[in-house]
Amino acid sequence: MRKTYYRNDINITVRLLIVLCIALVFLVYVSVKTTGNIAAVFSPTKELPIYSVETPEKKIAISFDAAWGNEYTNDILDTLDKYKVKSTFFLVGFWADKYPEDVKEIAKRGHDVGNHSTTHPNMPQLSPEKMAEELNTTGQKIEELIGKKPTLFRPPFGDYNDNLIRTCRENGYYVIQWDVDSLDWKELGVQPVVDRVTRNVRNGSIVLFHNNAKYIKEYLPLVIERLQESGYEIVPISELIYKENFMMDNTGRQIQVK
Known part of the structure; x- marks a missing residue:
């Protein structure tokens, strides 16, 4: 009788181990599909872009992604001037090619000019070499137009993985996301x-x-007025983020380490 119980215990243990192994394999598979890198699955820490910044000051940043069209760009710049606000524009390479004078004007008016890739691809699907090419091709275009290399990068579609964060860091970029999506594209x-x-x-x-965005001429002044009335100072992202001595929490909030 004892032998029967013993054999049953062994069988149950073996079955549990098999189930755990299957679950582990499945989790690894899902993680690899998500990150595109099996090494990242077993990495002790996950690389994160900057979604927001921990600060006691009432400072925030507003940013504009520019990939298609320039119909409202001058209106945006005039509104920002009116309220004495400096902002950040993330430019795709083909947008910079099509509207080089706008790129110069954005920089001339004192705004950050950031990199938003060259062809607007899904960056995590690329090899590190292709990622670097997307970064540096547009980085060079922007530098030729405004005389300054960009150091901020926003991934197309907000998609990233560990490889992208590391590649950006190696090429001198801070990866910037957002914690407030206006959903203006809807x-x-x-x-x-x-x-x-x-x-x-x-x-x-x-x-x-x-x-x-369709209604940007109408909503941008209202947003800025409400934010300023609430005591917020609106600054470029380059002035909001910490450039060194920082850590990231698990939400992508940048925290200064003293």
């Missing part, structure tokens, strides 16, 4: 954008807009 109207942004910002927030 074209829901003016008030939904104003409400979404002003209700969700906090110290150190980074807000995402698009330079060619």
Whole structure:
């Protein structure tokens, strides 16, 4: 009788081990599909871009991704001038090719000019070599136009993996996401954008807009006025983030280490 119980215990243990092994293999498979890198699956820490910044000051940044069209770019720049706000524009390479004078004007008015890739691909699907090519091709274009190499990079679609963060770091870039998405691309109207942004910002927030969003001429002044009335100072991302002596928490919030 004891031998029977013993054999049953062994069988149960073996079955549990088999189930655990299958579960582990499945988790590894899903992680590899997500990160594109099996080494990253077993990495003790995951690389994260900067979503926001921990700061006691009421400072935030607003940013504009520019990939298609320039119909509203001058209106945006005029609005920013009116409210004495400096911002950050992330430019795709083919946009810079098509609108070089706009690139120069953005820089001339004192705004950050960031890199948003060359062809707007899904970056995690690329090899590190192709990632570097996407970065450096547009980086060189921007530098030729404004005389300054960009150091901020926003991944197309907000997609990233460990390889991308490391490749950006190796090429002198800080990877920038956002913690407040205006959802202006959904074209829901003016008030939904104003409400979404002003209700969700906090110290150190980074807000995402698009330079060619349908209602941007109407909602941008309202957003800025509400933020300034609430005591927020709007600064370029380059002035918001920490350049050294920092760590990232698990939400992508950058924390200065003293």
